[in-house]
Amino acid sequence: MKSIAVYCGSSAGTDERFRQHATEVGQLFARRHITLVYGGGNVGLMGAVADATMHGGGQAIGVIPGFLKDKEVAHLGLTSLEVVENMHQRKLRMAELAEGFIAMPGGFGTLEELFEVLTWGQLGLHRKPVGLLNVAGFYDALITLLDHMTTQGLLRAENRGQLLVADNIDELLALMQAWQPAHVEKWLTPRRT
Numbered sequence: 583m584k585s586i587a588v589y590c591g592s593s594a595g596t597d598e599r600f601r602q603h604a605t606e607v608g609q610l611f612a613r614r615h616i617t618l619v620y621g622g623g624n625v626g627l628m629g630a631v632a633d634a635t636m637h638g639g640g641q642a643i644g645v646i647p648g649f650l651k652d653k654e655v656a657h658l659g660l661t662s663l664e665v666v667e668n669m670h671q672r673k674l675r676m677a678e679l680a681e682g683f684i685a686m687p688g689g690f691g692t693l694e695e696l697f698e699v700l701t702w703g704q705l706g707l708h709r710k711p712v713g714l715l716n717v718a719g720f721y722d723a724l725i726t727l728l729d730h731m732t733t734q735g736l737l738r739a740e741n742r743g744q745l746l747v748a749d750n751i752d753e754l755l756a757l758m759q760a761w762q763p764a765h766v767e768k769w770l771t772p773r774r775t
Contacts, residue, residue, distance in 0.1 A: 583711075583758065585617040585643075587680035589695040590627040591688035600687045601630050603717045607686070607751050608634025608642075614755075615640070619679045621672065622646030622664075624657035627686060632657050645675045673698060677708065682758050684713045687720045703763070704741050711758035713746045721747070740764055 594601050604627040611618050611631075618635045621628050622644025635642045636659055644663040646656050656663060666672050673695060677683075685696040702708050714721055725747060731737035746761060748754035 583616060583681040583755075585619055585680050586611070586682045586684055586758075587619040587676045587699075588628075588631055588684050588686060589621075589688060589692045590631065590686035591692060592621070592623050592626040592628050593689070594626050594630070595687055597687075597718055597720075599718045600627055600720070603715065603751070604630035604686060605634040607631050607684070607715070608636075608640070609638050610751050610755070611635050612638025612640030617661075617679075618642040619676050620644060621650075621676075621691075622656055622660070623650075624655050624659075627688065629655075629657060631686075632660060636660065643679055645672050645679070647672050677702070680710065682711045682713065684715055684754065684758075685721075686715045687717055693724075700741075700744055703744050706765075709763040711746060711761040711763075712744055713748070713754045713758050715751060715754055716747055716749045719749075 588607065590604060608618065608631045612635050618631060618640065620632060623629055624632065632642045641661045644657050644660045646665055647668050648665050651665060664675060666675055677699060683699045685692055699712055703712060728737065728742055732739055732742045746754065746757040748757060
């Protein structure tokens, strides 16, 4: 993969390990010549990933809606910063630029972006790997919920398998590189559940 979209918080959170992992991700991207695609802010975990990528001599592309440019304090030291009209355009543009997706700790926005690309994959709109970097067990409860959805028959195991999970970036990238998308028929009838 030559480019990966990273979804993460515009806040740093309360656990210093979140920022440490964000820095590690950026440094690794720079070393491996993986272009960072992200939301374009220079604050929180978003800013930490971008700063580490740029300081390591890597490439970082930010995509930010005009109305968030000032709120999230747009990062002006990137390889490029694209300003779009709205959140829908931001997510679509990031998906166009990326060959894979990684979610790190974050809030509502991070979850919304993660689940949208998972849904797009489920519907066959892309065939790109989606990873969850479970820093310090941050996503343990979410992983349990997804497994519960599967056992309750609301999420097919094949679709649950779309989300690749690891607690360190090296392992997650290895999973993403090896991932092969499976064709899963989404449309179900009363007899096919």
